[in-house]
Amino acid sequence: MKNWAWSLIVVVLALLLLASASFYSVRMTQTAVVLQFGKVVRVTEASGLHMKWPLVQNVEFIDNRLASYSTQPESFLTAEKKPVLISFFAEWQVVNPLAFYTRLHNDASAQSQIGDIVRSSLRGEIGTMTLASVIQGNQKKITEPVLVAANRRLRSLGVHLVDVRIMQVGLPPAVLQAVYKRMEAERTQEANAYRSRGAADAAEIRASADKEKTQIMADAYRQQEELKGQGDAEAASIYGAAYGKDPAFFSFYRSLETYRHSLGDKDILVLSPDSPFFKYFRHSLEPAGK
Incomplete structure (x- = not known):
């Protein structure tokens, strides 16, 4: 039992x-x-x-959900054969499970195949562009052809690439150093050009200022001489008018001016007492009995 x-x-x-x-x-x-x-x-x-x-x-x-694939910066060659570092991100999804399992079997194999295909398509697109257009260009214009080309190859694997994005664009250290040196040389050349133009402008300004100064000084000297001539003429006119009114006083005044300018503390004049130079001295001494 x-x-x-x-x-x-x-x-x-x-x-x-x-x-x-x-x-x-x-x-x-x-x-x-x-x-x-x-x-x-x-x-x-x-x-x-x-x-x-x-x-x-x-x-x-x-798994039929969206899956992602991303890379570290990798070297790509541009149309000028110049290296550029690019890292990209891709999103993909299984759309044909039978083809996916038959060709890829699992996600690890799919990641490898998708990465190689996207990388190859991106390499081909970068190879048609210049370095400047890669760095400064619109990333969407780069990734759209890559997305189309990669999906064309992934269709037989049962995978559809939903999106491709470029995460980072840079230059290798050696190229970056060369770019920095070239930029430094260009800026130095530009600075020297500015200095040369500044020196030329400064010389022109100084020459203009010196010319203007000379012209101003000449005008001032001319005005000075004109005023001086006018003053001398007016003084002569005043002297003439004064002489006409009282010739004796005018003669006396001019003699005093002559004494004042001719006789100093250390001046020595050897003249005869009867000289006309002492005419007014004699007239002033005679009443005193000398």
């Missing part, structure tokens, strides 16, 4: 295990590929509980 009970329990457990092996569950984010002895027999895209033959069939699940 006990042996029969144990046998029944074993049979029931075996049936349960066999029943559980006959079902598989597909999530909404998955697609199931049913294999029989390693060959694909069907693809289940509907979510829910499904049946399969136990022991002879197994199920591989493929």
Whole structure:
């Protein structure tokens, strides 16, 4: 009795295990590929509980959500054969589970294949552009042809590339140093040109200022001489008028001016006492009895 009970329990457990092996569950984010002895027999895209033959069939699940691929900066050659460092980001999705499993089998292989295809398409696009257009250009104009070319090759793999973005564009250190030196040389040349133009402008301004100064001094000297001539003429006129009114007083005044300018503390004049120079001295001394 006990042996029969144990046998029944074993049979029931075996049936349960066999029943559980006959079902598989597909999530909404998955697609199931049913294999029989390693060959694909069907693809289940509907979510829910499904049946399969136990022991002879197994199920591989493929995630149909968006997946991403990104790289570190890599060297690409432009049309001038100049290196440029570019890192990119790609989003992809499985659209043909049968082709995906048959050609790629799993996500790791898919990542490798997608990276190589996108990298090759991007390399071909960068190879048609100049370094300046790569660095300064619109990245969307670069990635759109890459997206089209990569999808053309990925279609047979059951993968659709949703988006490609360039994350970083830079120059290798050696090229960057050369660019810095060239920029420094250009700025130095530009600064020297500014200095030369400044020196020329300064010389022109100084020459103009010196010319203007000379002209102003000449005008001032001319005005000075004109005023001096006018003053001398007016003085002569005043002297003439004064002489006409009282010649004796005018003669006396001019003699005093002559004495004042001719006789100083250390001046010595050797003249005869009867000289006309002492005319007014004599007139002033005679009343005193000398």
